[in-house]
Amino acid sequence: MSARVIDGKSFAAGLRARVATEVAAFKAATGVTPGLAVVLVGEDPASQVYVRNKGRETLAAGMASFEHRMAATTSQEQLLALIASLNTDDTVHGILVQLPLPKHIDEAAVLAAIDPAKDVDGFHVVNAGLLATGGQGLVPCTPLGCLMLLEDTLGDLSGLEAVVIGRSNIVGKPMAQLLLGKSCTVTIAHSRTRDLPSVVRRADIVVAAVGRPEMVKADWIKPGATVIDVGINRVPADEPGKTRLVGDVAYGEVSRVAGAVTPVPGGVGPMTIACLLLNTLTAAQARHG
Ligand SMILES: NC(=O)C1=CN([C@@H]2O[C@H](COP(=O)(O)OP(=O)(O)OC[C@H]3O[C@@H](n4cnc5c(N)ncnc54)[C@H](OP(=O)(O)O)[C@@H]3O)[C@@H](O)[C@H]2O)C=CC1
Numbered sequence: 001m002s003a004r005v006i007d008g009k010s011f012a013a014g015l016r017a018r019v020a021t022e023v024a025a026f027k028a029a030t031g032v033t034p035g036l037a038v039v040l041v042g043e044d045p046a047s048q049v050y051v052r053n054k055g056r057e058t059l060a061a062g063m064a065s066f067e068h069r070m071a072a073t074t075s076q077e078q079l080l081a082l083i084a085s086l087n088t089d090d091t092v093h094g095i096l097v098q099l100p101l102p103k104h105i106d107e108a109a110v111l112a113a114i115d116p117a118k119d120v121d122g123f124h125v126v127n128a129g130l131l132a133t134g135g136q137g138l139v140p141c142t143p144l145g146c147l148m149l150l151e152d153t154l155g156d157l158s159g160l161e162a163v164v165i166g167r168s169n170i171v172g173k174p175m176a177q178l179l180l181g182k183s184c185t186v187t188i189a190h191s192r193t194r195d196l197p198s199v200v201r202r203a204d205i206v207v208a209a210v211g212r213p214e215m216v217k218a219d220w221i222k223p224g225a226t227v228i229d230v231g232i233n234r235v236p237a238d239e240p241g242k243t244r245l246v247g248d249v250a251y252g253e254v255s256r257v258a259g260a261v262t263p264v265p266g267g268v269g270p271m272t273i274a275c276l277l278l279n280t281l282t283a284a285q286a287r288h289g
């Protein structure tokens with residue numbers, strides 16, 4: 001038996017097309033072009049790729065894209081000053097500050113400075129609080145994309161056992177909140193979890209957001225379970241000097257046990273960017289409804 005491959009790349013293309021259609025209608029009705037500002041501090045090559053992809057897809061959806069590249073030596077005050085100006089800029093509906101930030105900058109202070117109404121990452125404490133209390137805020141893009149793939153694969157999630165591996169504020173915790181909101185029975189596992197394999201084995205839904213290449217093995221998976229692999233890990237390829245991308249799930253062996261599984265690349269990653277565009281449209285609609 002071989003798992004169904006959950007094609008995030010194709011689902012994301014469909015979502016981007018729906019966003020583009022709605023953007024066109026929004027522009028016609030309001031005369032306003034939704035705008036996304038992306039702030040990149042420093043030169044991290046992986047981050048540069050994401051920023052470039054985001055910029056290209058933002059334009060393709062009919063939205064305006066503003067990129068702000070700052071030197072790794074940028075001070076926290078300079079970054080906060082840029083955010084303050086983006087907060088009051090009427091052409092900017094969404095603000096994304098690429099993480100991680102250089103060590104000398106206080107990440108929490110920067111995220112707190114973003115206008116929650118423009119926080120298309122959903123990382124501001126106001127949006128995290130709204131998600132935790134069932135309110136209407138902006139929802140973090142990666143967990144939102146994972147939820148869309150899960151509902152497309154499984155339909156109603158009510159009553160299912162979900163195990164989220166990872167408890168970060170940007171993936172694990174909001175993922176768990178969304179699954180709880182869909183009436184799953186949710187377990188959050190992390191580096192201190194005792195006997196992780198047996199915890200994962202009870203799951204109908206496994207979301208791996210760990211950052212450890214191919215950690216989740218086939219014998220951790222309940223036969224037929226749905227496995228969502230958030231991990232993006234660059235590892236050495238067979239060819240010397242080259243690298244390849246792998247997830248947190250041992251894809252080959254797990255796909256012989258699971259019912260459905262997302263690949264890396266082509267799974268969650270493209271959904272993150274599509275949901276970022278969706279959140280930017282949502283933020284623009286909230287301002288000019
Ligand atoms: N596809 C996409 O769009 C995105 C992909 N990512 C990728 O997802 C992964 C996770 O990202 P992020 O949440 O930011 O990572 P973090 O490093 O912030 O969090 C990792 C989590 O995994 C837990 N963990 C680490 N080692 C183990 C272990 N051996 N067993 C069990 N739990 C463990 C940590 O536990 P503890 O809290 O105890 O330290 C922590 O909660 C990364 O590979 C990242 O690149 C991230 C964002 C978007």
Ligand SMILES: Nc1nc(=O)c2c([nH]1)NC[C@@H]1CN(c3ccc(C(=O)N[C@@H](CCC(=O)O)C(=O)O)cc3)C=[N+]21
Binds near residue numbers: 142232
């Ligand atoms: N403020 C902030 N918000 C983020 O959402 C954010 C961030 N910081 N920092 C970094 C992580 C990582 N992340 C990815 C987005 C898309 C892909 C993606 O599209 N991946 C492609 C492959 C890309 C490639 O080949 O390198 C795929 O999986 O198919 C990956 C990773 C967003 N992040």
Ligand SMILES: [Mg+2]
Binds near residue numbers: 100
């Ligand atoms: Mg982190």
